[in-house]
Amino acid sequence: MSLLPIRVRPARPVAAALMAVAGAVLALGPSAVTSPASAASLPCDIYASGGTPCVAAHSTTRALYASYNGPLYQVRRSSDNTTRDIGVLSAGGVADAAAQDSFCSGTSCVITVIYDQSGRGNNLTQAPGGGAAGGPDNLANATAAPTTVGGHKAYGVYVAAGTGYRNDRTNGIATGDAAEGEYAIFDGTHYNGGCCFDYGNAETSNNDTGNGHMEAIYFGNIRVWGYGTGNGPWIMADLENGLFSGVNAGYNANDPTINYRYTTAIVKGEPNHWAIRGGNAQSGGLSTFYNGARPNVSGYNPMHKEGAIILGIGGDNSKGSAGTFYEGAMTSGYPSDATENAVQASITAAGYGSGGSSGGSYPSGYHPLVVGNNGLCLDVYGNSSASGAAIDQWSCNGQSNQLFQFVPGSNGYGELQAQSSGQVVGVSGGSTAQGTPDIVQQARSGAASTMWKPVAQSDGSWSFQNSGSGLCLDVYGAGSNQGQQLDQWPCKNAAGSNQDFTPR
Numbered sequence: 001m002s003l004l005p006i007r008v009r010p011a012r013p014v015a016a017a018l019m020a021v022a023g024a025v026l027a028l029g030p031s032a033v034t035s036p037a038s039a040a041s042l043p044c045d046i047y048a049s050g051g052t053p054c055v056a057a058h059s060t061t062r063a064l065y066a067s068y069n070g071p072l073y074q075v076r077r078s079s080d081n082t083t084r085d086i087g088v089l090s091a092g093g094v095a096d097a098a099a100q101d102s103f104c105s106g107t108s109c110v111i112t113v114i115y116d117q118s119g120r121g122n123n124l125t126q127a128p129g130g131g132a133a134g135g136p137d138n139l140a141n142a143t144a145a146p147t148t149v150g151g152h153k154a155y156g157v158y159v160a161a162g163t164g165y166r167n168d169r170t171n172g173i174a175t176g177d178a179a180e181g182e183y184a185i186f187d188g189t190h191y192n193g194g195c196c197f198d199y200g201n202a203e204t205s206n207n208d209t210g211n212g213h214m215e216a217i218y219f220g221n222i223r224v225w226g227y228g229t230g231n232g233p234w235i236m237a238d239l240e241n242g243l244f245s246g247v248n249a250g251y252n253a254n255d256p257t258i259n260y261r262y263t264t265a266i267v268k269g270e271p272n273h274w275a276i277r278g279g280n281a282q283s284g285g286l287s288t289f290y291n292g293a294r295p296n297v298s299g300y301n302p303m304h305k306e307g308a309i310i311l312g313i314g315g316d317n318s319k320g321s322a323g324t325f326y327e328g329a330m331t332s333g334y335p336s337d338a339t340e341n342a343v344q345a346s347i348t349a350a351g352y353g354s355g356g357s358s359g360g361s362y363p364s365g366y367h368p369l370v371v372g373n374n375g376l377c378l379d380v381y382g383n384s385s386a387s388g389a390a391i392d393q394w395s396c397n398g399q400s401n402q403l404f405q406f407v408p409g410s411n412g413y414g415e416l417q418a419q420s421s422g423q424v425v426g427v428s429g430g431s432t433a434q435g436t437p438d439i440v441q442q443a444r445s446g447a448a449s450t451m452w453k454p455v456a457q458s459d460g461s462w463s464f465q466n467s468g469s470g471l472c473l474d475v476y477g478a479g480s481n482q483g484q485q486l487d488q489w490p491c492k493n494a495a496g497s498n499q500d501f502t503p504r
Helices: 016-033 043-049 097-104 337-350
Strands: 054-059 073-077 083-086 109-114 124-126 146-149 152-155 157-159 165-167 180-186 198-202 215-220 234-238 263-270 273-280 286-292 308-311 323-331 369-371 377-380 391-394 404-408 414-418 424-427 439-442 452-456 462-466 472-475 486-489 501-503
Touching: 043 054, 043 323, 043 337, 073 097, 083 097, 097 109, 097 152, 180 198, 180 215, 180 337, 198 323, 215 263, 215 323, 234 263, 234 273, 263 337, 273 337, 286 337, 308 323, 391 439, 391 486, 414 452, 439 486, 462 501
Parallel strands: none
Antiparallel strands: 054 323, 073 083, 073 109, 109 124, 124 165, 146 152, 157 323, 165 308, 180 263, 180 323, 198 215, 198 308, 215 234, 263 273, 273 286, 369 377, 369 501, 377 391, 404 414, 414 424, 424 439, 452 462, 462 472, 472 486
């Protein structure tokens, strides 16, 4: 877990070189992602130009240096437990998602390693147990967070409760009261109130060793310690024994609810000074939500950072949280606002969500849902009104048992409600298993197994990701027969498949 607050310091001088970098990045547009010639245009190049180089750089979606041409992450498939490194399409480019799709075809994969691009070897692997919860933690489903970057398909790291990554033996990460900066891009619609969806600096022992022994970015809507305006989620700092939205634990009116589909989150700290910043990773600049002194409680001034790196968990392995991570980095030294503004310009130029795989609004009202690979329609079997009736596919006929509406809930999820019965599409028994034809209609309950996130595809169709399992609604066996039932399966994010449903 982690948490606590801050005070105000004059802004540092804005270097002309950094302003030039920011302007150049904005001019480059989405092509900056794949162009090796765009020197100093990617986040860690910009941090280095600002005198605060990256000492850890993690992403499953793209390179964070213009010259990087190595692996981004490793996947392991369940069919034979073999692994494969997934790299970039070109130096400084986007992930080679097709390599993952080919390797994982017909089976499921998990992400086993998230490689450090900084050259310091600060890779993230399966988190071991800790003081708050046993382990090792779960590994992320490799296909559960599909996205696009600059129009290219990629996958993020989908953290369901119980999932976590860690490195307790790092190189160059800040310790003690040393200065550092951290940024990450999260899915602002995927969060919960569990402890603690963090990315950043934590204890090397996997235990809570006291106030000030962490400095990590937290994202979610827990209210146990600090919180901001609205219902959340909020960007806060996990400083251990508290999540801080301001100078001390509690309410900070300047820390707003921030839930952009792609959210940039920043925490940075130096002796008796730290800050929270954030913004929309698809457009615009950064806002500062806190900038000031360390908490005035014992242990936070000076800080006692230990230098481990965590993702998706708290410092003591608290792992009740949920979230999605796309990229992030940690620096040596306290980045200036000008440096971070240039990094944000680079991020927005990258084009997260372009290409239609994860944006747009699902149409309101009742619609038939046409299955992409066979032209049949989603259907309540036998026009039944009974709870537990199977969801199958059938020739499209316009009857009310083939009409479904999306009822929005929270965090981007909602219910698929059948007009004929008023019941909703769910997974029988709340199962998280893949490949079992167990999709049925159930009474509305708000259970995670009945909540789905619509994800737009480039051809106008939609896939539906289950909140409870992270898997996607799927025609069992990709069958084309009338009466074929549905199951849940790792999300493929491929247009024209048995996971694609077009509202008509």
